[in-house]
Amino acid sequence: MPFVNIQITREGATPEQKAELIAGVTELLVRVLNKNPATTFVIIDEVDTDNWGVGGQSVTALRLAQERAKVGK
Amino acid sequence: MPFVNIQITREGATPEQKAELIAGVTELLVRVLNKNPATTFVIIDEVDTDNWGVGGQSVTALRLAQERAKVGK
Amino acid sequence: MPFVNIQITREGATPEQKAELIAGVTELLVRVLNKNPATTFVIIDEVDTDNWGVGGQSVTALRLAQERAKVGK
Amino acid sequence: MPFVNIQITREGATPEQKAELIAGVTELLVRVLNKNPATTFVIIDEVDTDNWGVGGQSVTALRLAQERAKVGK
Amino acid sequence: MPFVNIQITREGATPEQKAELIAGVTELLVRVLNKNPATTFVIIDEVDTDNWGVGGQSVTALRLAQERAKVGK
Amino acid sequence: MPFVNIQITREGATPEQKAELIAGVTELLVRVLNKNPATTFVIIDEVDTDNWGVGGQSVTALRLAQERAKVGK
Numbered sequence: 001m002p003f004v005n006i007q008i009t010r011e012g013a014t015p016e017q018k019a020e021l022i023a024g025v026t027e028l029l030v031r032v033l034n035k036n037p038a039t040t041f042v043i044i045d046e047v048d049t050d051n052w053g054v055g056g057q058s059v060t061a062l063r064l065a066q067e068r069a070k071v072g073k
Numbered sequence: 074m075p076f077v078n079i080q081i082t083r084e085g086a087t088p089e090q091k092a093e094l095i096a097g098v099t100e101l102l103v104r105v106l107n108k109n110p111a112t113t114f115v116i117i118d119e120v121d122t123d124n125w126g127v128g129g130q131s132v133t134a135l136r137l138a139q140e141r142a143k144v145g146k
Numbered sequence: 147m148p149f150v151n152i153q154i155t156r157e158g159a160t161p162e163q164k165a166e167l168i169a170g171v172t173e174l175l176v177r178v179l180n181k182n183p184a185t186t187f188v189i190i191d192e193v194d195t196d197n198w199g200v201g202g203q204s205v206t207a208l209r210l211a212q213e214r215a216k217v218g219k
Numbered sequence: 220m221p222f223v224n225i226q227i228t229r230e231g232a233t234p235e236q237k238a239e240l241i242a243g244v245t246e247l248l249v250r251v252l253n254k255n256p257a258t259t260f261v262i263i264d265e266v267d268t269d270n271w272g273v274g275g276q277s278v279t280a281l282r283l284a285q286e287r288a289k290v291g292k
Numbered sequence: 293m294p295f296v297n298i299q300i301t302r303e304g305a306t307p308e309q310k311a312e313l314i315a316g317v318t319e320l321l322v323r324v325l326n327k328n329p330a331t332t333f334v335i336i337d338e339v340d341t342d343n344w345g346v347g348g349q350s351v352t353a354l355r356l357a358q359e360r361a362k363v364g365k
Numbered sequence: 366m367p368f369v370n371i372q373i374t375r376e377g378a379t380p381e382q383k384a385e386l387i388a389g390v391t392e393l394l395v396r397v398l399n400k401n402p403a404t405t406f407v408i409i410d411e412v413d414t415d416n417w418g419v420g421g422q423s424v425t426a427l428r429l430a431q432e433r434a435k436v437g438k
Binding site: 001002003004005006007008009013017020021024028032033035039052054059 | 296300313316324331
């Protein structure tokens with residue numbers, strides 16, 4: 001009865017990709033720990049880029065800087 | 074000062090039902106562990122059915138299959 | 147298929163009390179939201195008092211101050 | 220590589236305030252535990268006031284009572 | 293920069309199995325969402341069976357009942 | 366009433382350092398969002414290095430490789 005929580009930034013993951021993550025994580029837990037898929041939960045949280053920080057800044061700011069760096073080249 | 078996080082699929086829980094969960098969990102922690110309700114937090118996360126997986130598939134797919142099974146009968 | 151996480155300080159909750167919390171929360175979710183108990187998970191995290199802060203200080207420090215206040219009376 | 224999750228009620232925190240929280244928490248972990256900011260994640264969850272309970276009631280109800288108490292004065 | 297939290301009961305998962313889960317989840321996120329493994333965190337929480345409830349009872353009680361059922365056959 | 370969860374690897378953070386994190390995060394939330402310290406919770410989870418993965422491997426393996434790299438110089 002594992003519970004898996006996947007947190008990613010909200011940057012366009014499609015329903016199909018999310019279904020693939022759910023299937024892949026469940027298969028992994030069945031294969032490695034012989035868990036019962038019927039009681040294996042996988043929950044995906046998509047977080048706004050304003051609300052996710054790395055390196056002391058938000059991913060929104062990070063993406064903006066990356067864009068400017070590309071344009072600046 | 075307990076912190077309780079309730080995660081459910083986003084499938085129509087009403088404000089009244091959520092208030093009942095908050096009251097019920099708080100009362101339980103007061104009764105069983107003599108906790109102070111003023112510093113007992115209860116947080117309810119409602120998760121889209123695309124983002125909740127069980128048995129290797131999303132709840133969206135699961136509900137669809139359940140509907141088809143009903144119609145098929 | 148709700149997932150409930152209860153976080154409390156590690157201050158002596160007995161197996162019986164934890165069993166009572168598990169039963170109580172499950173019953174509440176069955177009664178209020180008609181959830182299936184067989185796929186209702188309740189997980190209890192017990193946190194060391196050094197690792198739980200409130201009011202800007204650890205619960206260890208808070209309990210110590212409470213003891214001194216009692217003795218000081 | 221710390222992971223920090225900040226949960227607050229959804230009551231108008233601005234992008235600038237969230238950026239300040241991200242910067243402040245990251246700086247704190249660098250200063251206190253000498254962590255690498257490049258692998259320090261800070262995630263802010265904003266929770267609807269219907270979904271956050273304290274003292275056995277939702278924050279929505281709590282704010283309403285606070286408003287009435289002000290008006291009643 | 294995904295953050296994945298895997299919660300399982302503390303029932304003997306070996307370091308090798310945990311390493312396999314970490315590698316498998318990371319590979320999945322790289323393959324499906326093209327994420328950078330260097331900033332993909334996977335955290336495994338092992339929960340005592342007294343502290344994990346399903347069907348309204350602790351896994352400790354559940355395992356005990358399963359044992360008795362085996363012996364009773 | 367913010368709830369902050371700080372997850373770090375279990376690599377020797379002292380009670381004093383944890384108290385400093387608790388005080389620092391609380392002060393930040395008071396200053397930036399004018400929150401009430403009395404209902405601001407900060408919880409620190411220390412995770413075994415076998416149970417924390419980054420780059421597809423456990424931190425235990427990562428630290429071992431770092432040691433060998435140092436010795437190899």
